[in-house]
């Protein structure tokens with residue numbers, strides 16, 4: 001029997017598991033193949049919906065799903081905390097001491113947040129980066145925010161954050177929300193502090209965002225590396241000593257790889273996993289494991305960390321594993337496809353004809369994002385995309 005073990009039932013893990021089980025259903029039913037998924041939680045929460053939840057465009061119940069219900073019936077779901085990954089001996093350990101052996105391993109454990117840097121951050125921590133309770137808490141604060149200065153701080157000294165467009169996208173959505181829903185924008189000053197020298201690495205996306213920031217009176221301070229947050233004084237201090245006062249601080253925290261990766265000593269210094277950029281097989285210097293695939297946010301391969309990226313990667317990995325198991329000799333390569341949805345306005349029914357606007361810039365290793373303009377029908381496509389996520393996670397799209 002061939003055993004495919006998938007670590008993590010998030011965006012990448014669910015899609016790859018469901019695609020594999022469809023491709024290998026006959027073999028699975030005959031007992032020739034086992035597809036097993038390990039995850040420590042029962043619920044899947046759609047992070048891509050957080051920015052919309054923040055501005056009252058989605059409800060909590062729109063973005064929570066039960067993992068078991070999303071998984072194909074032939075998949076074995078094992079609820080457990082992965083504690084050790086032993087690539088040499090083809091085995092994974094969970095918190096309960098159980099050892100899970102494999103022939104193929106897919107690591108899709110995502111990223112975690114580290115609030116220990118900069119000092120003071122955790123004492124005044126408001127975020128839309130999750131968990132869900134924190135996003136709801138911040139939404140409630142925005143609903144009640146009447147006047148003052150909102151500062152959004154991006155903490156990113158090394159590894160890129162998930163959804164690199166989210167800080168700029170959320171700034172535009174918050175602007176639209178305060179302007180057209182709570183109608184408090186005139187009394188609010190807004191700053192985005194980012195350690196980069198751009199709002200997005202894709203030039204066309206950056207151009208569109210800079211224009212929107214300028215038109216909407218949103219301030220941005222580039223190359224801002226945070227050194228400290230002082231919650232008593234309500235001030236953020238940069239490494240160069242620059243001080244920015246705030247009334248409401250929104251933070252995008254430092255990203256790190258999963259603890260299990262660090263503990264197993266198989267990752268880079270930040271706990272993320274290196275892989276071949278096209279086959280997605282594990283590669284670290286001279287260490288090559290062709291039976292191990294790295295997917296989604298846990299991968300450190302220089303592509304945007306996004307659900308859409310994970311989706312493209314899952315298609316490639318599921319195809320290649322099932323081809324190999326069936327002995328068909330077929331193979332696909334990941335071409336670096338990525339999408340960062342740009343939602344730039346919220347619809348305001350009371351202010352008709354003010355409409356939501358959005359677009360989905362797309363690029364890959366060989367092609368930069370094309371010029372685009374967010375449109376109102378782009379908004380409805382995006383909203384349908386978010387609401388149809390269960391189909392994507394079930395591997396049907």
Ligand SMILES: Cc1cc2nc3c(=O)[nH]c(=O)nc-3n(C[C@H](O)[C@H](O)[C@H](O)COP(=O)(O)OP(=O)(O)OC[C@H]3O[C@@H](n4cnc5c(N)ncnc54)[C@H](O)[C@@H]3O)c2cc1C
Nearest residue numbers: 008010011012040047048082109110163296297306307308
């Ligand atoms: C605010 C925000 C907005 C975003 N917007 C978008 C967007 O508009 N479009 C888009 O494409 N992407 C967006 N993203 C990014 C997207 O959510 C992620 O890139 C995507 O979910 C990554 O999928 P993943 O499977 O790699 O990780 P995850 O979905 O995080 O899954 C990791 C899984 O591993 C499990 N796990 C971790 N450690 C262990 C362990 N030790 N043992 C057992 N299980 C474990 C977790 O429980 C989890 O289920 C956004 C992200 C954020 C935060």
